Amino acid sequence: MRLSVVVQTKNAEQTLEQALRSVAFADELIVVDMESSDTTREIALKFTDNVISVKDVGYVEPARNDAIAKATGDWILLLDADEEISVSLGEKIQTLIATESDVACYFLPRKNMIFGEWVSDSGWWPDYQPRLFRSGVVTWKEEIHSRPLITGKTEKLPIDESLAIIHHNYATVSDFVDRLNRYTSITAKLSKAESPTTKAGLISSYRSEFLRRIFMQGGIDGGYRSVLLSLLQANYELVVSAKRWENAGRPEDKSSSIKEMEKFNSELSYWIADWHEKRSGFLSKLFWRIRRKLRV
Known part of the structure; x- marks a missing residue:
């Protein structure tokens, strides 16, 4: 062959x-x-x-x-x-x-x-x-x-x-930022997202990527690079959303975004409790399990 x-x-x-x-x-x-x-x-x-x-x-x-x-x-x-x-x-x-x-x-x-x-x-x-x-x-x-x-x-x-x-891959932070700027412009231009311009969508784009990388994919337990990259990748999604908004003519959105922030807080509380629960002894494990369930 x-x-x-x-x-x-x-x-x-x-x-x-x-x-x-x-x-x-x-x-x-x-x-x-x-x-x-x-x-x-x-x-x-x-x-x-x-x-x-x-x-x-x-x-x-x-x-x-x-x-x-x-x-x-x-x-x-x-x-x-x-x-x-x-x-x-x-x-x-x-x-x-x-x-x-x-x-x-x-x-x-x-x-x-x-x-x-x-x-x-x-x-x-x-x-x-x-x-x-x-x-x-x-x-x-x-x-x-x-x-x-x-x-x-x-x-x-x-x-x-x-x-x-x-x-x-990325040799320096400047390299990451340069490519972020280039790729987000292309992604935003090609995107067919139905609601790219709401405040809720802006917050959601950051929240989803950040929590996935920092908790679900273990960035929190890594070194400086791991936490930094979790934040940088979340910023990537944030910038894509911002450029979609710009491409749409920068429409104003005066609706409340507090529910989206409350959702961010709830999911962050869940993952923090989950992290502690997996690393705790018996009594502490029960405490964090309850907090995870209540998302507090």
Whole structure:
């Protein structure tokens, strides 16, 4: 079975060479570049003559279907320019495609390196990505950060650090904020939300994301990065809502938002009590269980 690796790029001179070296086992390497203005194209040409230029629309999804269509392999591995495949994952991929099976698409775990370290909580691990698939079974939607449509059986690799894509994600807080500003503008423009401009919707967008990451996904028990990222990701949703409001002409909303704030307080009380209940002895556990039920 032949393997094609497809890498999409945009001004990726800092990380591209590392990414391309990590997939030296590929039978075919295709680099799809979105109008880079740095040395990305020159770096890519050191590894393959198959470098294709496409229009830059600000994010990768619209170009993915065209990029995948150019691959001639039986299997396709999709890689971002800030990612790399470890030796152990590369060996696993080669074993998978050489083994007879009915799997159409494999979801690979991904290690997100953020602000200099691996973040394994607050929703960042195992961060499964549908990246290894048979030719012709995957179609990507054009929405930013969308999941593809997959025809056939899917399977997830084990949650194992040695089998994960290494993602050199946000290097600095400034990097996060820069991308937040760019991606939220695109998301707000493409969004079809029915009620994007209410105060309640604004508060709700922040509350839902923050509580999910800080409590449900364990950010509260992580380090500084985990709590920071929980807040930053909540701000991402807040900014999307604010930009939807701006795109709608900045309509005024003078309705009361106190019920939404009370809901925020109730859910926060629930999760704080839940956190204590799981870490308490018998008597304290009963106390916090009652508080969780009452949301106080």
